[in-house]
Amino acid sequence: MARERVDCVWIIGPAIMMKVTSECTRPAGIKTFVSLNPVMVDGTGMCGSCRVQIDGTTKFACVDGPEFDAHKVDFNSLMQRLRMYQPEEKESMERYQAHICSCKGGERHA
């Protein structure tokens, strides 16, 4: 069976998966793109919430991306920023779940 040559890879998914997968294509020199999913607020390039580090330069995923050269993305800073609101997300989920249980005996509201 002949091996197919891979010219390009697009990776879309969780940041850790994009990071690990892009490290698999790097040694082979395969051009690799990722579609980043940072926190976005306004989507216009004004708020800065979606900033990512690409080859040492700050870019806004909403206006400069969201597709970038995977081998130039600082995935560690992206993942750190994605965890930034975890305490608030946890609290929000707890409030949501408490509301469901106390209002209708465990039923969800429409």
Ligand code: FES
């Ligand atoms: S979402 Fe606000 S700058 Fe990108």
